[in-house]
Amino acid sequence: MSQDEDYSSEGAQGPQRLLEQIGGLSGLIYSSLPIVVFVPTSSMFGLQAAVLAALGMAAAVLAWRLLRRQSSQPAVSGFFGVAVCALIAYLMGDSKGYFLLGIWMSLVWAVVFAASILIRRPVVGYIWTWASGQNSAWRDRRSAVYAYDLATLTWVLVFGSRFAVQRLLYDADETGWLGVTRIAMGWPLTALAAVATYLAVKHVQRTLDEQPAPGEEQSPARSVGG
Numbered sequence: 001m002s003q004d005e006d007y008s009s010e011g012a013q014g015p016q017r018l019l020e021q022i023g024g025l026s027g028l029i030y031s032s033l034p035i036v037v038f039v040p041t042s043s044m045f046g047l048q049a050a051v052l053a054a055l056g057m058a059a060a061v062l063a064w065r066l067l068r069r070q071s072s073q074p075a076v077s078g079f080f081g082v083a084v085c086a087l088i089a090y091l092m093g094d095s096k097g098y099f100l101l102g103i104w105m106s107l108v109w110a111v112v113f114a115a116s117i118l119i120r121r122p123v124v125g126y127i128w129t130w131a132s133g134q135n136s137a138w139r140d141r142r143s144a145v146y147a148y149d150l151a152t153l154t155w156v157l158v159f160g161s162r163f164a165v166q167r168l169l170y171d172a173d174e175t176g177w178l179g180v181t182r183i184a185m186g187w188p189l190t191a192l193a194a195v196a197t198y199l200a201v202k203h204v205q206r207t208l209d210e211q212p213a214p215g216e217e218q219s220p221a222r223s224v225g226g
Contacts, residue, residue: 029187030061030065030075030078031078031186031187032182032183032186032187033057033058033061034054034055034057034058034061034078034082035054035098035179035182035183036057036179036183037050037053037054037056037057038050038051038053038054038086038095038098038179039095039175039176039178039179041053041054042095042175043175043176047089047090047093047094047095048090050089050095050098051086051089051090054082054085054086054098055079055082055083055086057082058078058079058082058083059079061075061078061079062075062076062078062079081101084101085098085099085100085101085102086098088100088101095175096170096173096175096178099166099170099175099178099179099182100170102162102166102182103162103163103166103167103170104163106159106160106162106163106166107159107160107163109155109159110156110159110160110163113152113153113155113156113159114153114156116152117149117152117153117156120145120149122145122148122149122151122152123152123155124148124151124152124155124197124200125138125139125144125145125148125152125204128148128197128201137208138204138207138208141204141207141208143203143207144203144204144207144208147199147200147203147204147207148200148204150196150200151193151196151197151199151200151201154192154193154196154197155193155196155197158185158189158190158192158193161185161189162185162189165181165185166178166181166182166185169181
């Protein structure tokens with residue numbers, strides 16, 4: 001099997017592997033549940049109750065995934081993420097502090113993804129190479145790099161918009177709207193960026209199928225002689 005054929009046949013497993021790493025579609029929805037309970041609980045019963053409610057929900061999600069024998073890694077990561085956010089809010093003595101880590105992490109990821117485009121090493125391409133278990137043959141195809149550049153740019157816009165909007169709401173002390181925005185700009189925008197990533201991957205696979213990698217072209221003598 002050639003390098004390109006190997007990329008096409010095994011690359012189809014990439015979406016499933018990548019989705020599994022973030023807990024699947026249910027994992028994206030589960031990640032919103034602690035916020036759903038945190039904001040109204042904070043409004044009605046105060047910060048301490050909200051912290052306990054968010055941690056309780058995160059623990060319940062973890063227990064549910066373990067009970068159903070699903071991948072626990074996303075739920076464990078989610079639990080610790082909620083714990084850190086809750087701790088920040090508790091130390092600050094302000095409910096809006098729960099969203100502070102996510103706001104700044106959005107900026108960090110936006111900068112990282114944007115920088116990868118500038119240095120012509122689009123992050124999406126390398127993440128997909130890891131998720132699909134493939135090599136980096138796409139690096140030798142200009143159109144493939146451009147495709148991953150565009151997919152990476154989509155993620156830059158997602159992370160950048162999350163930071164811009166949520167930072168404005170944070171500065172305005174709009175904790176309720178922060179919760180709504182976190183969910184509205186969470187998995188829906190992730191799904192949109194995932195579509196852009198999927199289209200980029202399909203383009204790269206077609207490119208690798210149609211064009212032999214440099215140095216793999218058959219010589220005339222080999223082509224004639226078989």
